[in-house]
Amino acid sequence: MTKNNNLAKETISFQTEVKQLLHLMIHSLYSNKEIFLRELISNASDACDKLRFESIENSSLLNNKDLSIIITYSKEKGTITISDNGIGLNREEAIENLGTIARSGTKDFFSKLTGDKQKDSNLIGQFGVGFYSAFIVADQVSVISRKFNVEENQAICWESNGEGEFSINYTNKKSSGTDVILHLKADENEFLNGWKIRDIVRRFSNHISLPIKMFKEEWNEEKKEQIITDQLEIINIANALWARNKTDITNEQYIDFYKTTFNDFNDPLAWTHNHVEGNHEYTQLLFIPKKSQFDLWERDHKSNLKLYVKKVFIMDDSDQLLPNFLRFVKGIIDASDLPLNISREILQESRYIKIIKDSSTKRVISLLEDIANNKHEDYLLFWNEFGQILKEGIGEDFNNKLRLSKLLRFASTNSQDNSQKVSLIDYVSRMKENQNDIYYITADSYEAAINSPHIEIFRKKNIEVLLLSDRIDEWMLSYLQDFQEKKLISIAKSDLDLSNFIDEKDKVEQKELIDSSKEFIKNIKEVLSDKVKDVLVSNRLVDSPACIVVGKNDLSPHMIQILKNAGQNPNFTKPILEVNPKHPILEYMKTLGDNEFKEMANIIFDQSLLLAGGQLPDFSEFIKNINHFIVK
Template identity: 35%
Template structure:
């Protein structure tokens, strides 16, 4: 196939321009990215050779090689890994394969300092593009395992690239950087200098499992016969290749852990917490996991892969270890190395494997326990964790019944108490009055909406703390009527509010029920399409009315969530509660009594009262246009 000139896709071209010209304080990062990509290619070739006995590939000496040339000012990073086909090159290098590139462009453009912009590039898997930070031209020659002809890709980063056949390409991938001229600004970063490269590999890639080699010049001393000293070229391995997950935490520095985390996750932040686990006994395995300090920008993307890499006896199996942790812990990054799994294990076998299920249970408990330790011992770090991952972590309250109580204990919640900090359930219970045996909560779309809800008026007046739950997942887990510490969760928007203080209040309530009985029966009849019952309440102090669900009914927000997911949910009638001390209610009661049998004129007032209750709780009217007309007609009538 002849040489072809292509243009970068629009998003890739814009990203390339931003990467090349952004204010990176540490250009050394390009080498880390290229070596990391080479390591992935070597992992994939060894795995492919294990699964495909017909794959004609030599895996006896898999490695990465650095070849600097000071005179030509070039640096080549080569591996004998899986390689790429021509289609792979065009798809993966000419475009940005991951989603969210528009966000990436905006984030890079808006980054106000070197550190902020530097943290972004790795989050989108575009490490290859970082080569253009230090190179005037990038040339890649690659041949995919099992193919006989390779591909040559070349670009100066000006918006176009060329693709040729490379008949003599060696197996794997070799990337040659034509380095930018050395000057005073990068005197300490001369990437054609072997000593600079040795230091960078030691600092950033020492833990890579494959040998990273470079030819070095050494002086051989004269022999005993008086011969002259000679100079020879020898292969030097620059990295230790030590698996960090096989070591105890005392043997590894924080910086080594941080670099390993960046290698695994392709993120640039520091890990918030490192979790090391060595299991012996029936199932032997090592695990090294990290809680990130920043959320990945694809955390809610459907196509994102799992955060754990699975190895079997140091042999890479998959970088999408979705079976090792549940979805609600998808932000966790790390490695699991099992001793007794088959090297030829498939995704289907992983899902069914008894050892994998046992490892998963242990990992989940370890992560949840670590979150709890942060909460107890490092409140600032826990606050950072909760801000970034709390909404995802709480998905476990729906999806992981076995660990429900542990997740509840490790979670915090907004509440009506006067504090900028959310509360644990343990602290909430400790503050409860002795006579309060339940945990009050209310759900809604936003905290502001919940705080303005009339349902809270009576509880606020009596100083009763209520949890304010505004995450969508809160609608789901609270609907299962959970308990904590023997106390049931009770919605302030469901059932009857037990806010009476004494028997006298109950007697007074019974008298008022009798006084308003006819009005309540009439309202129930007029509003029968939406209201199951009308009753007086102690729940309200300022508002005229509110709508309350039955104890076991769905909330309006949960109904909306189910409908948004395509599920058919019948319309739930709710109870209309009236504040007998509100002028609108007492006025309506008087008008109802005075109207005798001619009460049709009051129907519009009843409908407006219901609509006001819906709007006050942040709900949506079934027919806003009809409500607007009804309100307009009522206002006009009042002005006559």
């Protein structure tokens, strides 16, 4: 280009402490320097959108013009150039918008729009500092720009090395638009690579509505290297599926988008696609996977939500837009505007963020409700993969606890196998006429739960018991204490009330048994005084000799062991031993001498503790006592 000599080059200082601010931005602000390309592409897209708006009143502006962005690079010169054929800048705008940190020409343009223009201005980004990310990788930046309504020789050339001042002068440019030329630092030559540039564009700017183009590269056998041809090709999709009307998208397109975007070989189980308008505008495209990821239970598990602002990719792993108990969800959130920090990388706390999070949470829960009500086999697949994670929501999301509780599934004594198919609604619908509570038992495994001695009276009376064997169940139940005005009651608690299920004849027999066993019970209690709080005649045992129960507010042996395994040291509270004096082993105990009586009392306690999920302090002593009686 030939310089216009009507005005000599002018050097101008940046406004207000810009040198310090630029230093901060270049060295501290961005955690991923690759995003300089995202920022400059976003600015170029804004410039093209502005020209499109201007063409509403002057249609000739777009005559024979296909708006696009072109990226070129030169290894010889060490430069990357991002060119657009958008609205362009004049001299005053370049000084005003490129000479002031946090000044957004786009935002200023937005504020001047009215009527239909303002309604459609959701295409225009409103970020004021992205341009300066260029200095992360460049030691000099040149901007050649021509405003759409100025003469060819009134184009401007703005240049700066990012150290506190810039120069500006007039130059020639044949067409309107802007070229941003980055003179890369010596140690940033990795970006002078066609594959690298294409990869960055596809990760960060793939869904920009404008075509982004580069010159094709081909392998030259003679030179043994890639050479750049003179043929342009589009390197981005230029179409955000989630921005389209969902009535125009087929199931196959949703599935293909999911597999490609989230690198999953499996089809998604279900999805929800919504566009929300009003004071805050955003789009949600959320998928329920069919299979869980191996790292879902890790503390540093990353979210699978991708955040966009006006189809510009902002971040992966956006964990502020869905609660942790929905971390299995994969999807896209595209907002019209968000309170990002100055580097566009980290979401700031705001009411807008909470609105999106609450809305997305309710959308996912609604989707799960639909699957649970209408696609039972699909919901069983979901529950087997993600049920334990969903249970976390009972303690984490008070507002949605009732809806989540209806989505819970359990194994029960009413089932024929260990599959978790029973909902609380199912259970309540099958409750006995005189039954007021929902009964459950927690254990290390389904087998331990179904064979627990605590269940015997319930099996005899044909009362359903929920069998809970997931590690999270004890924690969850501390938050889920009732459902549809029915209390959830552990059948391993000492205050269990079975009076509604025991007839008068049974009550009389129970009283007689207690009276006749007082001395026997006293002797067992004396032997186990350092291990138990009390010894009682049980009304819940049928076939077993004894069982461990705990007070209403005490930790069960199962929960104590879980906490110990997690590295905690919970306070030990002595349990209560309930015995069945009619059992043959206890009948045999009454014939034993003192020493053997003590051994047998300890064996019965240790067995009961193991069945309750506890751990013996001295397993060798237990084996020794067992062996003694086997030999005898």
